[in-house]
Amino acid sequence: MENYVSMDLLRNPFYILNATQQDSRQRIIELAEKQSLLSDVDKCMAARAELAMPRKRVSAEVAWLPGVNPKRVYDILLLLESSVGNCLASDNTTSTAPVDSLTEVLVRVPYAKKSTIADEVLETLKFSKGDFTVVSEFLGIRKLTPIARANLIAARMLRLPDYRPDVVTDWILAIVQTFENINPSEVQAILNVEREASGFPAITELSDITSEIQNCRRYYQQVIKFALDNIHSAKARAKVVMTVVESATDSDTNRWPILVEDSVGAYGDSAAAFLEIEEKNIEALDKKIRIAADEETSDPIFHSIVDELLQTIEDWYVMVQPIQLSKNRQGLRHNASHDAADRVRLLAIYLFNEYDELDLSQEILNMLKDVFAGIPAIAERITADLEALNRIAEQREQQIF
């Protein structure tokens, strides 16, 4: 769990010290000393070290809420803290958020009501900018910068009250699109305005910002994996990822937003164990069919095992499709697909060579052709096999007539 949330807003050094982007170095040291007497000393000292050094500070700044008025930052964090889904409640329980209207509202209302308000406001984050009115009204924030919005979405995705597939799909799409809008130069300009107020030297190298944005990207990928892992059905997870791929990519240009690629990568890790089981099933059924053929098992039983294999491959394909698509688009080899295709292709050839099961071999190869249509290297070989079998079938027909 810790790995997922290392860049979470509620673990950010600013949050740990109750500091704002505009606090001076001296103020940060004072805050750290005070906080370290009341909460985890190591965390406070590490947060101080990070915020007090101009170069190291960039990572905390980019992972925070750039461009948001410091007075409003803690309103937003209060929403996160108050969320129903906040199973990741920070161990820094001494929040001293500035008191204003929202804080008072949330502090006064009963817990259940408070959670509902928080969830309602946060829910609007996943919609496009135009539907941002609820947050605007509540927080007095007219606009969130894309980087702040992405960080907030990520924090929210770690605390969803409900990880239904459709909900997770919407959130993944929201973070994918928001990330596409992050502009490093804009982030640099915003941070430098904040640095002027705090007295820290300006960030002069744009590469410092771009590299931190890439770190955020890796964090978002972990967040996406966290959300996917919370969907209990493996098939539903695959469907979510396929929907994301189909909705966020441009089929004409074959252009994938980078976080879509990352989402599939995250899914691949999350599905690895399941896919391995399915691949072992395919292996076992392959052996079973060969033994059944060798032992001349009765037709109905034999065919039922073959049907089971075909069904298993189709189920496996549903799961593996997003990974296949992504690998193919990147020009990378998907070893599991090659292994599975080779195994079943050789089975079809075996059944034909040894037992003259022409129809069955054709049926298996046709199914494989559909499943591996997206992988030209495999599809080419299966097509060649099918052509050979079709030629034999034609020759036989000609001999009959």
Place this chain on the structure above:
Amino acid sequence: MENYIGIDLGTTNSAICTYDKETLQTRVWKSPEQNDVTPSAIYFDRNERQLIGQTAYNAVPRSPDSCATLFKRFMGTGMPIELSAVNRTLTPEECSAEILKTLFGYLPEEIRNSPDIGTVITVPAAFDQMKKNATLKAAEMAGIGSVELVQEPIAAVLSFMKTHQTDGIFLIYDLGGGTLDITIAESIRKRVDLLANGGIELCGGRDFDRALVDNLVRPWLYDNFDLPDDLANNPQFKKLLRLATWATERAKIELSAKNESAINLYEDEIRMNDLNGDEIYLDIPLQRDFYNDLIADRVNETIHAARETLSKTGYTPNDVECVVWVGGPTHYKPLRDKVSSELGIQGDISDVDPMTAVAEGASIFAGSIRWEDEQGQEDQEDQERQAADIIIFNAIDRTPDDTSKIAVRVEGQPPVDYKFQIVGLDDGSDSGSLTLTHGEVVTVNLTKPGNNTFKASVYDATGNLIQEDEIVITKVDVSPGRVPSELSIALEVLGRIGGEPELEYLVTESDLLPKNGDTTVRAGELLEAGSGNSLNFKLRQKDAMGNQSDVGLLQIEGTDLPEGSSIPINTDLKCFYEKTLGGNIKFSVEVDVAGTVMVFDDVYYFEEGFTPAASQVIEKGLHIQKRIEHIEEFIDDDPRLEQARRKVELSTMLDPDEPDMEKVLEANQANSEADRLLKQIEEDPGNRRQIRQSDLNKAVGFFDNYIRQHARPAEETAFDNLAETAQRSIDNNDNDFADHLDELRGRNFEILWRQDWFVIEEFKYMANLDAERFDDSDRFEELVHIGTQLMEHPEIQEILAGRREATIRSEAVDQLRGVVAQIMSIPRTGGAADHDAMQSMITNILAG
């Protein structure tokens, strides 16, 4: 602790200092010759009597084979120190132990014999784990009890801050005999934080001496005497160069105080004739201008290193208060002036002695840290108290301030109407009765140096005493913030199954020590009980120069698991790690096996680093030279390229049979330095993109020009897609570009490998390689023999003569292909078996 001792265990000189916590004073203990520093030299005389320090140092030019010097450079390398004249072999640790014992001998008996001593020994910032372990071992051999290590720059800063009252940012320029350390430190109210470390491993006074000998002394000798060309290696004249180096160093030191000096040695000091029988002497005038020109390039390198270190912090020279000078060569004023003016930062003019600052700082450090035995006792008391209480009084327990803070922490619901009171037991100060609430902070006065004791009492609503705690706050002279780690420690993991190994950092450079934590990774493959497989946790270190090496290995083996159990793929593996203040690493793994939590902590730590053979150093140098040429294709105006070229010359010009291991080690370090410079150039964002783009264009161009015609349609599509992915990786500045590039090159190779002509050419190339480069040279020669016979086969002869259709399969080529593949698979580790065994161990741990 009653006694705090700091030891600067230097490469050329060492020093010892004590710190008095009550008076806040340091004292450097002098050698019998009344010098503050003692040369780190050991000499065995004709009667095999052991002499240490100045006497030993003076004996070096005349009896080099009876003396041990510069052994610190070999700490942790396993390299023996041979004293052939007295037929003795010592380890570098034994030598260091002798120096430590000698230094301890300078202390008064009451300190020396006290059981209550905390000793801090300094180590260079660039010391890796193996070298640190070796230093601790030397301390143990010397019989020193409680020992902590501290980086030399940190000690230097503390010494400076002790006398310097101004808050601000400081650049510490520590130029020793062999190394430059740059440290950026910040002081706020006598609290010292180290912001960044940097430096150059091979740059110091010895390099200046060498430059003088090569450019002034040697030419003068050849002008005035008849001497052989191979002066350095000629056994008859080796002693002459050693004496000349010694005299040069003496003259150079004199130059710190005067505008000119002379390198002098009389005939009766040298006692040697030239080839004509003339008596050799030295009388060479040395002027500052000449010397300044000679060392200008080196000094510029140090200025560049200082700028680079400062840039790590994000501060500019305008933000820096002054440069603090440490180390012998900084005595030379023209050097200080140049560094100062080039950096645009004024030099320190306080009275910190560059020769003893490190030892003094080490003793201050000893007085300002919590020693493990104190810590253990206090932690236990804290735990007992906290377990019993819901009210905890927390304080900043070590501070240089005149005041400190005590905070009230209430676990759970605060009791109603409770009061508390804090009384100073030393001065009778009283906070009065205060309402007990969580987060209440009381400021207390610290009236004396050392321990100040307070009593905190809690009363209920009716005034009954509920709880009473004693709080000790130590007022120290200077308080080091926690110490930043000089090395990154990482666990090697896979980003995804089938992906390339990457590093998950546990401690990164400049993380504050001590640091502990945990991280959860996952099993990348199934581990079944009884199987011969293992889950491999490889710990690696990365230094400030970007060099990586192995630190240790923890394995969970199939045989470790209870019968019938397994660790399935994706199982969470919780890793606990700690890097102590002195830089030691502890690592363990916790995993749920069939409902039982098992802990594995049997880490194998490498005790000795790997010292390569001269031939390997040369090969590495040549490889770096190729990289320099590659980078030069598109970057030609970067001065670092010239620096790297100069450094790598040390290894490319090395004799493959060089017997002097110091030279081999130096050349190896020079390779690391050059490698670091190239990495810097490559990592420069603009350059990185340019270099990557050029590499990609080359791979794609090669495919288009030579491979596409042989590729299948699916291979063409896949290559084009991968090239696009690699392009995107460049655009996004992703770390996976190198993987994609390797894959693209691999695809090119895969297609070529199918071509018969390629296999034949590949064999021809391999057959001409030197068999000694292969670990199993017999096997290599056997395979070359088989291949040579196959080359005579008619099918291959037809191909070579261009008389065979490419589409007709040749069995002889297939066999030759097998031979080439086997040659490729013979390892070429060059003896680094231990570490290579770790490298060949599969990484099968997935990132969390």
